[in-house]
Amino acid sequence: MAILGGVDYTAEGSGIYPDQTLENINLSDITLKSDFLPFKPGYIFDTHFSERGRFTRLIHFIARYYSDHQQLIKGIGVDDQTALAIDENNIATSYGTGGAHFYYFENSDPQIINDQLVGGGVKTFSIIDGQSVNLDDLTTRPQYEEALTVSESNLDKTIFAQQQTEYSQMGPLFTDFFTGADSVILISNPGDSEAGVLVNDLRNSFESEITWIELSETSNSALQVELRNKIRQAGHFIIFNVSPEELDDFASGQTGQLLQRAINNAGITIAAVGSTANAIGQKYCINCEDDPLASFSGSLQFSDGFNFISSTIVIADTYAFSTDFYENKTSAGHWAAMKYGLSNSIFLQDETYLKVYGSDQEASLTVHGSVPGIVFHNMATEYSNVIFGNDANGLTRQIVGFNEGSYSFADENYIVQVGEFINREPEDLGWENNENPVTGINDVITGVKLFQDGNSLWFDSGNYDHLNISVYSISGQELIKTNASRRDRVILQEKSHTIVLVLLTDIENNVILRSKFLFK
Structure with missing residues (x-):
């Protein structure tokens, strides 16, 4: 089938993967010829289409042929089976x-800058089992069910996103993110060594104050007044390998509730890195990388994202994980x-990293790095789900027919408008008063005195012989x-924390005393 169009990809060199066309549309291995079987002039066909995530490749074939011959052709990608x-x-x-998936440029010619396709103007629609279209008039669509x-x-904020975990891979993102940042909060799950x-x-690398919050029971303690005030001061937040569900669970406590309000506040700047990059939109795929046959068997699953940019889904590593998962990644974005x-x-x-920001009441998107996004x-105003089963059990693929869509290719210079920027007034998150850092506190109710000398502390009491002592940093x-035991000295080995929070509890974990003191 792939050689029946008026133009064919002849694959005379090594095969071309979709991500390679993003990198360089002028690769010598993109061999397009029109001298074999011109069964359908003006068209180029591609096969195994969704299975191998080839929509990117086919669009680039169309653009490359135009660049070489100044002739616009149309593309049809047909799925396996x-x-x-x-x-x-x-x-x-x-x-x-x-x-069968259709692609063509309308009202604009392909823009190729520095060997890469950028800009918009790419129209698309898809038909599924039993649906028809007139190839002489693609403006006429079949009727869809839904x-x-x-x-x-x-x-209402600025968003950065990249699915990487190491600073060496995210230096450009953070250079952009930290511009003008005074106070930054980094959020991670407990015990995440990569976050540390x-x-x-x-x-x-940067002079900004950085507070690391692990989503732990300790961070959610009512004692963490200093930590919560750090959240209130911050205008920049880094969310590292944290899902919306994990942050929702953390919001059961006082610090978590404030943190959730803070990251949803207007006017802030967020960097979603690692796996969090996929969850910045309204929905995200939660199992795209679990089972390579998830889309084929109709078992892709989606959950609510952070909704930092509404009515959006992000696939943060479309072609990076494995070729076995290309159908999952590319189908998930269109199906959702x-x-x-x-x-x-x-x-x-x-x-690459994504940046979405407000500009003249528009939500503007740029993509920075080696390839466009x-x-x-x-x-679309209508769509249909595949109903033709792919096995004896009647499982159906998560592939859809729809009547209208388009594509844009964004880089750091070509800006794509993705919605409306709403300039909301930020919520006032208030402020909490700290207890005074006192040495030798006398609690009149419990009769407990807390003492500190250098890097040691102890308690004395006529009512308690033993107490649990917990000490926390302000982060x-x-x-x-x-x-x-009373009068036993507890030695602090950490030298990097100037202020610590102290909690004394009895054997039943009743709070006896809470305070903070300066680490001298």
């Missing part, structure tokens, strides 16, 4: 478990757009947790 039957009247009908209302995307390495690298009425599906590579704009890190 799917046939496209074309009759004598040029009516093309799709049969099978997948679909009506669709696409919600508008909006944004990143915190150290950032502190060594139809299922949930999303305005944008954003496809990125993990060596791809934005699918959902313009929420637990420094000491021990049981001590």
Whole structure:
């Protein structure tokens, strides 16, 4: 089938993967010829389409042929286990478990800058089993089963996103992110050693104050007044390998509730890195990298994202993980757009970072790094899900037919508008009063005195012979947790914390005394 168009990809060199066309549209291995079987002039066909995530490749083939010959052709990608039957009247009908996907430039010519395709103007639609289209008039669409209302995307903050975990891979993102940042909060799960390495690298690279919050029970303690006030001071937040569900669980406590309000506040700047990069939109795929046959068997799963940019789904490493997962990644973005009425599906590579920001009441998107990012704009008013089963159990693929969409290719210079920027007034998060840092406190209710001398502390009491002593840094890190007898000195080994929080509890964990003192 791939050699029946008026133009064919002849694969005379090594095969071309979709991500390679993003890197360089002028590769010598992109061999396009029009001298074999011109069964359908003006078209180029591609096969195994969704299975190998080839929508990017086919669009680049169309653009490359235009660059070489100044002629615009159209592209049709046909899925595996799917046939496209074309009759004598040029009516093309799709049969099978997948679909036939159409691509063409309308009202603009391909823009190629520095060997890469940028800009918009790429139109698309898809048909599935039993649906037909006239190849002489692609403006006429078949009837689809489901009506669709696409919600508008909006944004009220600045967002950075990249699916990397090491500073060496994210230096450009953080250079941009830290511009004008005075106080930064980094959020991670407890015990994440990669987060600790990143915190150290950032502190060594930038002068901004960086507070590391682990989503732990300790950080959620009512004692963490200093930590919560750090959150209130911050205008920049880094969310590292944390899912929306994990942050929701942390919001059961006082610090977590404030943190959730803070990251959803207007006017702030957020860097979502690691796995969090996928979750910045309204929805995200939670199992795209678990089972390579998830899309094929109809078992892709989606969950609510952070919704920092609404009506959007992000695939943060479209072609980086493994070729076995190309169908999952590319189908997830298009399927979710139809299922949930999303305005944008954003496809990125993990060596690039995304920036979405407000500009003249528009939500503007740029992609920075070695290759452009791809934005699918959902313009559909109707769609149909595949209903043709792919096995005896009747499982159906998560591939959709739809009547209208378009693509834009964004880099750091070509800006793509992805919605409305709403200039909201930020919420006032208030302030908490700290207890005075006192040595030798006398609690009149419990009769407990707390003493500190240098790097040691102890308690004395006529009512308690033993108490649990817990000591925390102001960033929420637990420094000491021990049981001590009265007048027994507890020695602090950490020298880097100038202020510590102290909690004394009895054997039943009733709070006896809470305070803070200066680490001299």
